Amino acid sequence: MQKRIIVGISGASCICLGVRMLETLRKAGAETHMVVTETAKRVLKEETGLSYGEAEKLADKSYDSHDFFAAIASGSFRTDGMVVVPCSMKTLGGIASGNSSNLLLRAADVMLKERRRLVLVVRETPLNLIHIRNMETAALAGAVILPPMPACYTKPETIDDLVTHVLGKVCDQFGIDIGYKRWE
Numbered sequence: 001m002q003k004r005i006i007v008g009i010s011g012a013s014c015i016c017l018g019v020r021m022l023e024t025l026r027k028a029g030a031e032t033h034m035v036v037t038e039t040a041k042r043v044l045k046e047e048t049g050l051s052y053g054e055a056e057k058l059a060d061k062s063y064d065s066h067d068f069f070a071a072i073a074s075g076s077f078r079t080d081g082m083v084v085v086p087c088s089m090k091t092l093g094g095i096a097s098g099n100s101s102n103l104l105l106r107a108a109d110v111m112l113k114e115r116r117r118l119v120l121v122v123r124e125t126p127l128n129l130i131h132i133r134n135m136e137t138a139a140l141a142g143a144v145i146l147p148p149m150p151a152c153y154t155k156p157e158t159i160d161d162l163v164t165h166v167l168g169k170v171c172d173q174f175g176i177d178i179g180y181k182r183w184e
C-alpha cells in the first residue's frame, strides 16, 4: 500500500535535505504532504536558490504553515508518519514543549499523541544543554532523533553520496528501502 508521509521543513541549514527528501519519497512511490515554516522559505531560497513555489511542486500536497484547518492538523487524517528535515533547534524546542503554534509543530504533536513515527533530522552544532534536553524529551515522547551524520564506511565521494546516506536512514524508519549503499 502507498505510504503517506508528512514532510516538515524548518529553517535550519542543509535545507537541501528537505528538498531531496521530497524527491526521494516521490521516487519511492510515497505520497508526501509538505509544511514549510516561514523562516525555512527564506533559508530555502538562500541555500538552494529554489523558491517556495518550486519546492511545492515536489510534494503531492502542501499546506500553509498557519493553516490549522489543514488535514495534517488532525489525528483522524491517516498517515504513516512525519519527518522534520532539517529540524531547527527552535522547532525541536516547540515539539519538546508541546507548543503547537504553527502547523508543522501541530502535525508533529499529532504524531506523538497518536504514537506514529516522528523522525527529527536535527541540525545544529555545537549543541547546548537545552538542545540536548529537548532531544531527550522528544525521544522519551516517542520521536526518533536522526541527526544528519555522515558515515565514512560507505566511502562517500560526493556531497550527494552523504545526502543519500542520511535520506536512506530516514526512509528505513518508515520501512521504505531506497537502495542506498549499506554495510554488508
Ligand SMILES: Cc1cc2nc3c(=O)[nH]c(=O)nc-3n(C[C@H](O)[C@H](O)[C@H](O)COP(=O)(O)O)c2cc1C
Pocket (backbone or CB within 6 Å): 009, 010, 011, 012, 013, 014, 037, 038, 039, 040, 043, 046, 087, 088, 089, 090, 091, 123, 124
Ligand atoms: C541561513 C540560516 C541557517 C540557519 N541554520 C540553523 C541551523 O542549522 N540550526 C538551527 O537550529 N537554526 C538555524 N538557523 C536559525 C533558525 O532559522 C531560527 O532559529 C528560526 O527561528 C527557526 O524557525 P523555524 O524552526 O520556525 O523554521 C539558521 C538561520 C539562517 C538564516
